[in-house]
Amino acid sequence: MTTTSGQLEAPFALARYRAGDEVRLGLIAGDRIRPLGPQELGAAGLNAFLATPDWDRLEKLAQGEGPWLPLESVVLTAPVEPRQVLQTGANYRTHVIDLVVAGLDKNDPRTPEEAREWAGKMMDDRQANGEPYFFIGLPACVVGDDVPLVLPSYSEKHDWELELAVVIGKEAFRVGREEAMQHVAGYTVVNDITTRDLVFRRDMKEIGTDWYRGKNAPGFLPTGPFLVPAQFVDPAKLKVRLELNGDVMQDATTDDLLFDIPALVSAASQNMPLLPGDLLLTGSPAGNGAHWGRLLRDGDVMTGSIQGLGTQVVRCVAEPVASQAAGQA
Numbered sequence: 001m002t003t004t005s006g007q008l009e010a011p012f013a014l015a016r017y018r019a020g021d022e023v024r025l026g027l028i029a030g031d032r033i034r035p036l037g038p039q040e041l042g043a044a045g046l047n048a049f050l051a052t053p054d055w056d057r058l059e060k061l062a063q064g065e066g067p068w069l070p071l072e073s074v075v076l077t078a079p080v081e082p083r084q085v086l087q088t089g090a091n092y093r094t095h096v097i098d099l100v101v102a103g104l105d106k107n108d109p110r111t112p113e114e115a116r117e118w119a120g121k122m123m124d125d126r127q128a129n130g131e132p133y134f135f136i137g138l139p140a141c142v143v144g145d146d147v148p149l150v151l152p153s154y155s156e157k158h159d160w161e162l163e164l165a166v167v168i169g170k171e172a173f174r175v176g177r178e179e180a181m182q183h184v185a186g187y188t189v190v191n192d193i194t195t196r197d198l199v200f201r202r203d204m205k206e207i208g209t210d211w212y213r214g215k216n217a218p219g220f221l222p223t224g225p226f227l228v229p230a231q232f233v234d235p236a237k238l239k240v241r242l243e244l245n246g247d248v249m250q251d252a253t254t255d256d257l258l259f260d261i262p263a264l265v266s267a268a269s270q271n272m273p274l275l276p277g278d279l280l281l282t283g284s285p286a287g288n289g290a291h292w293g294r295l296l297r298d299g300d301v302m303t304g305s306i307q308g309l310g311t312q313v314v315r316c317v318a319e320p321v322a323s324q325a326a327g328q329a
Contacts (some may be wrong), residue, residue, distance in 0.1 A: 009308040010232035012062035014046070014186075015225060016081075017074040018146065028226060029062035031071045036061075046081055047277035050169050050185045055229050077144030079188055079227040080167055084278040085137035086268050087192060087215070091283025092256050093123045098286050123258060132259045132267045135211045137192075141221040142279070145312040149193065151296055152217050153319040157196040158296040161284035162242040162250050162304040164235060165190040166261060167227055168280065173273035180265035183274065184230045189306045190281055191242070191314060193220040196290055223279070225310045232308070235261050239307040240285055245300060249292060252285030 012029045014036075025046050026033040042057055043049035090096050100119035101112050110118070151158050169185030192215065199214040201207045235254055242250040259267070261282065268280055289295040296302075298318035305311040 008226060008228070008310055010228050012058060013079075013226040013228045013232075014058075015076050015079045015227065016046075016144070017076050019074075023077055026074070027058055027061055028071060032068040033071050033074055034061070034066045034068045047083075047275070050167065051171065051276040053169055053185055053229075055231065075146050076225045077146050078142050078223040079144075079225065080142065080223060080277055080279060082139045082142060082277050082279045083275050084272075085139055085142065085221065085281070086134050086274075086279070087137050087211075087281040088259070088264060088283040089133045089135060091132065091258050091264075092252065092285040093120075093127075093258055094252070094256050095284065095286040096123055096258075098291060102291070127258045132264055134268055135209075135215075137211075137221060137279075137281070138216045141216055141219065142190075142223050143219045143221065144224050145222050145314050147219055147222075148315045148317045149219050149222065149296075149302075150217075150319050151298065151316055152195065155195045155197055156295065158316075159194045159196050159289040160242060160244070160249070160296065160302055160304075161192040161194060161288050162240055162306070163190050163192050163281045163284045164238060164240065164254055164306055164309075165223070166235075166265065166280040166282065168265075168274045168276055168278040169230075171273050171275055172265060172269040175266055175269050177262045177266045180262040180269075181230070183265060183269075184261065185276070186227045186229045187233050187235060187306075187309055188224055188227050188279075189304060189309050189312055190279065191222045191302060191304050191312065192281060192284060193217070193222070193296075194288075196295070221279075222304075222312055222314045225312055228309050238309075239305075241305050242287070243303040244289075244294070246303075249289075250285055250287035252287070254282070256285060257282060 015026050015028050017026050025036045027036050041049050097119040101115050165188050167186045172183035195214050237253050237255045240252050296316050300316040302314040
């Protein structure tokens, strides 16, 4: 049975699903899925299709006869195969303001209200005059929610961050804001898992953040369930919601982004070309575990959804004892 749920509002979308030992590309329409080989796709594979996507071709397939399967009969996995993963930090206005207020020094003379007003002005200035902050994730961390999230034993401070992710279409290199959306193939859901006590180096604080260790353990980027074509998505005001064991932790909309999708794609493309199929995460709203003082534990279930993009259900498990011993050897 599929481990994913959630309403797909688009007429069709792409997904990848397990068929024995293989992972196949599929076309979803309603509650059905059909395999997409090179002949049906008109391309050698997913990323080749995204480089020059022919959505009209897929729309005709979605409306036609074919080897359809019930969606509930398959196990979906990550709908993308990125070669690069770029992540955006501090990109939700309310989230950053909350962080500033929470980090007030006990000797700071300002009240929380005064600090919030100051932080709000700082965010307004950053939005008007600043630029996005990016760091790199490992594509090997991208998995579907069919894979349990193994919580590494070296920490007890693993956190969630649900994010809207852009899937790149045709290659983008040094593109302007005005043309940026021409390089967006679609969108998906990503939960950016973070080990909080590894983000800042303890041995030499001057080094700053360590995003490699803090965010790149196996399975730390649960992705999917669907790749929804950009033509069916208005990214300007999507609902973003994460529940932990049924309790709502994150509940926001993408209109709180400091830098919108065109700004992010343009800025990210200035250094290196963004390749077809790459993921560009847009940041996470307020409500992560550090905010609530409640981090992930063995047995936790995270249900993350973004409006129109489906729902992923991520189950957390403690690292097996044998794996812990191997890591200490």
